[in-house]
Amino acid sequence: AAGVIQSPRHLIKEKRETATLKCYPIPRHDTVYWYQQGPGQDPQFLISFYEKMQSDKGSIPDRFSAQQFSDYHSELNMSSLELGDSALYFCASSSGQGNSGANVLTFGAGSRLTVL
Amino acid sequence: AQKVTQAQTEISVVEKEDVTLDCVYETRDTTYYLFWYKQPPSGELVFLIRRNSFDEQNEISGRYSWNFQKSTSSFNFTITASQVVDSAVYFCALSEADTDKLIFGTGTRLQVFP
Numbered sequence A: 001a002a003g004v005i006q007s008p009r010h011l012i013k014e015k016r017e018t019a020t021l022k023c024y025p026i027p028r029h030d031t032v033y034w035y036q037q038g039p040g041q042d043p044q045f046l047i048s049f050y051e052k053m054q055s056d057k058g059s060i061p062d063r064f065s066a067q068q069f070s071d072y073h074s075e076l077n078m079s080s081l082e083l084g085d086s087a088l089y090f091c092a093s094s095s096g097q098g099n100s101g102a103n104v105l106t107f108g109a110g111s112r113l114t115v116l
Numbered sequence B: 001a002q003k004v005t006q007a008q009t010e011i012s013v014v015e016k017e018d019v020t021l022d023c024v025y026e027t028r029d030t031t032y033y034l035f036w037y038k039q040p041p042s043g044e045l046v047f048l049i050r051r052n053s054f055d056e057q058n059e060i061s062g063r064y065s066w067n068f069q070k071s072t073s074s075f076n077f078t079i080t081a082s083q084v085v086d087s088a089v090y091f092c093a094l095s096e097a098d099t100d101k102l103i104f105g106t107g108t109r110l111q112v113f114p
Helices: none
Strands: A005-007 A010-013 A019-024 A031-037 A044-050 A053-057 A064-068 A074-078 A087-094 A111-115 B003-005 B010-014 B019-021 B024-026 B032-039 B046-052 B059-061 B064-069 B074-079 B088-096 B108-113
Touching: A005 A087, A010 A019, A019 A087, A019 A111, A031 A074, A044 A064, A044 A074, A074 A087, B003 B088, B010 B019, B019 B108, B024 B074, B032 B074, B046 B059, B046 B064, B046 B074, B074 B088
Parallel strands: A010 A111, B010 B108
Antiparallel strands: A005 A019, A019 A074, A031 A044, A031 A087, A044 A053, A064 A074, A087 A111, B003 B024, B019 B074, B032 B046, B032 B088, B059 B064, B064 B074, B088 B108
């Protein structure tokens, strides 16, 4: 079965640079979520989209932005990177409606960002 | 405020032992959902189970079982006859009815030795 595809899997950037992460949800999943997991930490919710509209927002820095496109893939853009942005970034998708805690999320393998 | 507490940071067992991972949650909502996810060394997050707040029936799936008790706000996870492949970090998580946000506990690292 198709899973959530994230690219790139690994990314190394310098401070103050920009990075873009991509996420391709499971076919027919219309809700996409982004989470950030720092080293040894639990995943933290950043933002979600349902049917290409922002559905919910968590602790996403102002330097980050995201969107969901017409084919339901999503991109997370991170600018003015800081050392503290080094983390594993997960994308997840679900077939449920946005803003529903009942949704079961299927996570991708993650994109590991290292900021030097 | 919502919160998930996994007091056990790390547990080590020998293969075939039973092990219980504790999870205590806090929420003011009457409708909420509880989850367990597994994160093996490869790093992905694997969904294990979801329970809603109105269903306190315990569940068993193979060697896995879950005990949900609203009276103590706990949702504990037991692995019977543990195997080396069970070695992973296990996260308990909570979401409320009208939000996309999953609140994770800090995770319990389980190491199963042969």
